[in-house]
Amino acid sequence: MPEPIKLVEETLQSPLPEGLSRRDFIKQAGAGFVALAAVGVGGVNLARDPTPELPLSTGVIMPDPSLCIGCLTCEVICSRVHREQGLSDIPRIRIFNNEATVLAPALLDAYGDRGHYHQSPCLMCPDAPCHYVCPADALPIEVNTGARIIDENKCIACGRCAEACPFPVYPESEATGGELLGQETRITYDPAKDVYTKCDLCYWRPEGPACVERCPVNIRIRQGLVESDHLCLEAPAATRDHWEEQSALEQAL
Numbered sequence: 724m725p726e727p728i729k730l731v732e733e734t735l736q737s738p739l740p741e742g743l744s745r746r747d748f749i750k751q752a753g754a755g756f757v758a759l760a761a762v763g764v765g766g767v768n769l770a771r772d773p774t775p776e777l778p779l780s781t782g783v784i785m786p787d788p789s790l791c792i793g794c795l796t797c798e799v800i801c802s803r804v805h806r807e808q809g810l811s812d813i814p815r816i817r818i819f820n821n822e823a824t825v826l827a828p829a830l831l832d833a834y835g836d837r838g839h840y841h842q843s844p845c846l847m848c849p850d851a852p853c854h855y856v857c858p859a860d861a862l863p864i865e866v867n868t869g870a871r872i873i874d875e876n877k878c879i880a881c882g883r884c885a886e887a888c889p890f891p892v893y894p895e896s897e898a899t900g901g902e903l904l905g906q907e908t909r910i911t912y913d914p915a916k917d918v919y920t921k922c923d924l925c926y927w928r929p930e931g932p933a934c935v936e937r938c939p940v941n942i943r944i945r946q947g948l949v950e951s952d953h954l955c956l957e958a959p960a961a962t963r964d965h966w967e968e969q970s971a972l973e974q975a976l
Contacts, residue, residue, distance in 0.1 A: 777850065777854065778864060779869055779962065780847040780868060780960075781867075781868045781869050781870075781960055781961065782870070782924050782959065783844075783845075783958065783965060783966070784816060784842075784844035784922060784924075784932060784934065784935070785956070785957045785958070785965060785969060786844060786955065786956050786957075787827075787953065787957075788839075788841045789825055789826055789827040790827050790829075790830050790949075790951060790954070791818065791842055791940070792837045793837060793840040794939060795818055795900050796934075796938060797814075797816050797818070797842070797938055797956060798814035798816060798818060800934060800936075801814045801933060801934050802814050804925055804933045805925075810875060811875060811913040811915070811916045811918055813911050813913045813920050815844065815845065815911075815920060815922040816842060816843065816844040816922065816934055817842075817843045817892060817898060817900075817906065818840050818842055818898070819840065819841050819843060819893035819897045819898055819899060820838065820840060820897045820898075820899055821839055821840055821841040821897070823839070824839040824840060825839075826839065827951065829949050829950045830949065832950075833949045838899075840899060841893065842956065843890075843893065843909065844934075845871070845922035846890055846909070846966055847869075847871055847922070847924075847961040847966070848871070848889070848966065849961070849966055851864075851871045852887040852888070853871060853884035853885075853910060853921070855887075856883040856887040857881075857883060858879070858881060859878065859879045859881075861873055861875075861877035861878040862874070862884055865923065865924075867926060870922070870926050871923075872926065873918065873919055875916065875918045875920070880917050880918055882912065882919065884910050885907065885908050885912065885919055886908075888909050889908075890909050890973050892906055892907065892908065909922070924958065931958055932956075932958050935954070935957060935958045938954070940955040941955050
């Protein structure tokens with residue numbers, strides 16, 4: 724075994740200084756030091772084998788921009804339910820202004836023209852590049868939902884997951900809420916907790932994703948007050964067909 728790899732392994736297995744968590748120790752050692760063990764040296768690769776096919780997520784947030792009124796309820800409820808779980812309250816879904824969005828006639832009938840928007844959630848990629856690049860094994864596949872999540876107790880805030888995410892967001896100057904988070908992809912850094920965060924489908928909620936449940940347009944569609952054969956935000960199974968459909972929409976922006 725090359726000496727640098729042996730040194731990393733010995734260091735990570737050694738007792739921690741009193742009062743210092745392993746997460747803090749790894750962060751102090753530096754993400755680059757830990758990444759050395761993940762990517763391998765001299766042909767040795769200790770990273771997870773990316774060849775096995777990952778299980779598909781049981782859900783993915785599928786937005787319809789033509790039904791969005793830009794109310795930001797999804798962002799607010801996302802923040803709230805995660806904060807209640809002791810997790811980062813950075814919203815996992817963002818709403819951006821987009822004049823190119825053509826509004827659905829049913830929405831115009833119900834609300835008038837309240838602006839043109841685009842929702843940007845995680846696509847729960849079948850191949851999940853974020854999962855494989857993490858040097859701290861902090862992006863597991865959640866066992867019940869298959870959601871690609873970030874374990875905040877393991878995250879060392881190196882940013883590799885955000886860099887690996889293939890789907891950008893609009894410039895934050897177009898963020899409907901006006902909040903600047905430094906977000907460039909579907910994975911966002913939270914400086915308050917010093918972790919990265921992304922959609923996790925609210926995997927602990929029996930009701931499913933809070934944004935889908937609380938979207939006011941969704942509520943009115945379910946009540947029959949807005950005529951639509953689908954919701955503004957849905958959470959169907961994350962099939963490859965759904966991923967390709969949403970991917971095509973994002974790439975066309």
